Amino acid sequence: MTVTASRLPHAESGARQAIQVRGLHKSFGEQVVLNGIDLSIPQGSVFSLLGPNGAGKTTVVRILATLTPPDSGTVLVDGNDLATSPGAVRGSIGVTGQFSAVDGFLTAEENLLLMGDLWHLPKRECRSRAQELLELFGLTDTGKKPVMTFSGGMKRRLDLAMTLAGSPRIIFLDEPTTGLDPRSRRNMWELIERLVHDQAVTIFLTTQYLEEADRLADQIAVLDGGRIVAQGTGEQLKSQVPGGHVVLTFADTTTMDAAASRLGENVTRNPDTFTLNVPSDNSASSVRDLLARIEADTVTQFSLHSPDLDDVFLALTGQAGGEAKR
Numbered sequence: 603m604t605v606t607a608s609r610l611p612h613a614e615s616g617a618r619q620a621i622q623v624r625g626l627h628k629s630f631g632e633q634v635v636l637n638g639i640d641l642s643i644p645q646g647s648v649f650s651l652l653g654p655n656g657a658g659k660t661t662v663v664r665i666l667a668t669l670t671p672p673d674s675g676t677v678l679v680d681g682n683d684l685a686t687s688p689g690a691v692r693g694s695i696g697v698t699g700q701f702s703a704v705d706g707f708l709t710a711e712e713n714l715l716l717m718g719d720l721w722h723l724p725k726r727e728c729r730s731r732a733q734e735l736l737e738l739f740g741l742t743d744t745g746k747k748p749v750m751t752f753s754g755g756m757k758r759r760l761d762l763a764m765t766l767a768g769s770p771r772i773i774f775l776d777e778p779t780t781g782l783d784p785r786s787r788r789n790m791w792e793l794i795e796r797l798v799h800d801q802a803v804t805i806f807l808t809t810q811y812l813e814e815a816d817r818l819a820d821q822i823a824v825l826d827g828g829r830i831v832a833q834g835t836g837e838q839l840k841s842q843v844p845g846g847h848v849v850l851t852f853a854d855t856t857t858m859d860a861a862a863s864r865l866g867e868n869v870t871r872n873p874d875t876f877t878l879n880v881p882s883d884n885s886a887s888s889v890r891d892l893l894a895r896i897e898a899d900t901v902t903q904f905s906l907h908s909p910d911l912d913d914v915f916l917a918l919t920g921q922a923g924g925e926a927k928r
């Protein structure tokens with residue numbers, strides 16, 4: 603099945619762009635990793651880059667964060683040209699995740715003070731910012747303990763807190779919840795949502811968890827074979843793949859079979875639960891047409907199922923998403 607790449611929906615919106623990328627190329631030796639990437643990410647939004655292992659997500663983050671030079675292409679971060687003003691780019695970004703700066707021998711508070719120092723914050727501001735961040739990230743009680751005693755979730759929270767010490771306008775979160783248990787992952791999601799809501803930062807998120815992208819991101823792009831193969835909101839991406847269906851439940855086999863014979867061969871019967879699965883795009887008109895073809899009064903329950911991002915990922919890349927592999 604082919605899914606066509608959608609246009610860049612926000613490029614026309616007129617919103618100020620936090621990140622603009624045009625024609626980005628990067629090869630390592632013979633291996634072409636990025637083969638012409640275009641991105642426009644509006645300020646104050648959450649953007650998620652998805653892709654199978656080795657697709658080049660970290661390479662994109664490293665290029666945008668000035669850690670790896672691109673071969674060609676133009677990149678503007680917070681209005682600054684990466685090629686001519688890398689220092690200004692570094693001044694407006696924070697990077698967490700696979701390049702964690704957390705020092706396990708120091709306490710959480712000391713780590714935060716060190717970051718404030720690196721950002722040349724005055725001593726007093728440094729202390730108040732550290733306290734503020736410990737509180738924001740639920741680390742006040744453990745602030746004086748060495749980080750090596752922290753759980754994975756606490757370390758990730760501290761990592762994100764340290765990124766915020768410099769008050770960045772754009773934050774790169776490279777797989778921020780990989781390896782966390784479901785509860786810690788949800789905690790991180792709530793923190794990220796609060797950051798975007800309260801501080802209007804722009805988030806560039808890479809993740810293996812499609813559910814994470816679906817929950818947090820305003821825009822999702824799928825990177826595969828060196829190119830962005832689809833981009834849009836979670837809903838837009840899901841609407842591009844088949845998998846939507848209506849589930850009709852009946853009181854008994856007789857009414858179920860009567861409906862099945864009127865609906866034709868695409869219907870899947872589940873005799874154990876007296877249900878029929880009927881492929882549908884779930885639009886109001888197709889659901890209305892469907893009900894008009896059967897004795898609607900015999901339906902005891904009715905539900906719509908949309909494809910999830912896993913279906914999208916599979917259709918686009920031929921691989922299951924990270925969550926599915928676990």
Ligand SMILES: Nc1ncnc2c1ncn2[C@@H]1O[C@H](COP(=O)(O)OP(=O)(O)OP(=O)(O)O)[C@@H](O)[C@H]1O
Nearest residue numbers: 630631633635653654655656657658659660661662
């Ligand atoms: N410094 C480097 N030298 C040579 N090859 C590299 C280098 N960095 C990345 N690569 C290669 O580029 C490709 C993309 O790597 P990258 O880490 O960007 O992918 P990814 O999408 O982040 O993968 P994952 O989901 O596994 O973290 C991989 O094949 C990787 O081996």
